[in-house]
Amino acid sequence: MLLRAQAPIAGSPLEAAEVDAPIPEPGEVRVRVRCCATCRTDLHVIEGDLPPRRLPIVPGHQVVGTVEALGPDARRFTPGDRVGIAWLRSTCGTCAFCAAGRENLCERSAYTGWTADGGYAEYCCVPEAFAYAIPPGFDDAEAAPLLCAGIIGYRALRRSHVQPGGRLALYGFGSSAHITLQIARHWGCRVYVSTRDPAHQRLARDLGAAWAGGSTEPLPERVDGAIIFAPAGELVPPALRNLEKGGTLALAGIHMSDVPAMAYEPHLFWEKTLQSVTANTRTDGEALLAEAAAIPVKPRVTRYPLAEANRVLQALAGDRVTGTAVLMLG
Ligand SMILES: [Zn+2]
Ligand SMILES: [Zn+2]
Secondary structure, rough: OOOOOOOOOOOOOOEEEOOOOOOOOOOOEEEEEEEEEEOOOHHHHHHHOOOOOOOOOOOOOEEEEEEEEEEEOOOOOOOOEEEEEOEEEEEEOOOOHHHHHOHHHHHOEEEEOOEOOOOOOOOEEEEEEHHHOOOOOOOHHHHHHHHHHHHHHHHHHOOOOOOOHHHHEEEOOOOHHHHHHHHHHHHOOOEEEOOOOHHHHHHHOOOOOOOOOOOOOOOOOOOOEEEOOOOOHHHHHHHHHOOOEEEEEEOOOOOOOOOOOHHHHHHHHOOEEEEEEOOOOHHHHHHHHHHHHHHOOOOOEEEEEHHHHHHHHHHHHHOOOOOOEEEEOO
């Protein structure tokens, strides 16, 4: 499914196209795609909230498949191995951020489905160093949302500094939040979920939220940490207000509408921290996959044929997806 020009998803801009199978570069593997989970970032790439890095482009960055061909010098995997491909596709390895173990801030990073073709296709290439071995406990569709929704939610959870047994608020309850909630519950946190959609509120309660309510309803109590998953800057001031003294609000999205002006005392004083989350390191990815397998996390997935990508992303844009929508190949 190819994007030739950025356009609103309502116009079904993804086009089923025949393209040559990609040839793996040195150090890369070619993966035969089994499925690719959808993500709000796909919408940002398609609709132009993110500037185009390459067009035409095959979107999709939560890919599960099997290694099918090895490029020159690729020796980490053998054909047939099941692997995952995530958003972070490569880093330079030499800039100050890479050298400091902060490769998520790399000056010359590349991204699956944005700077290089992604997983809405039969084949996808990835540098072997940025592929993940998928733990055996997950089927393909369940594993796919772990690769961005899971990893970013996990990084956001850690950036929120909520401690085991602490109080956590989640704003917006899509693919990432429904995985993050399961991890936080495993940590013994009391979790409050703020989302306007009744089906999302129901899923949150099913997964162990102590409270789930509308985005304008007050939380039952102040929280130690909070994460905003919705791309809505207007949620920032009330979320900061709902923090306990010393609490941290993490912003999990790659794109957000403008944050309104805030007053100092109720929103930021009392040593409250406002913290964005930028992509992830491979260490985050490995840690999330290991912890998700140990808990085990159970992503709630709905499977669709790849050809329905436009319709599925329209549903995602309209907040009509509960859990994660996964596009299946074959
Ligand atoms: Zn770098
Ligand atoms: Zn994503």
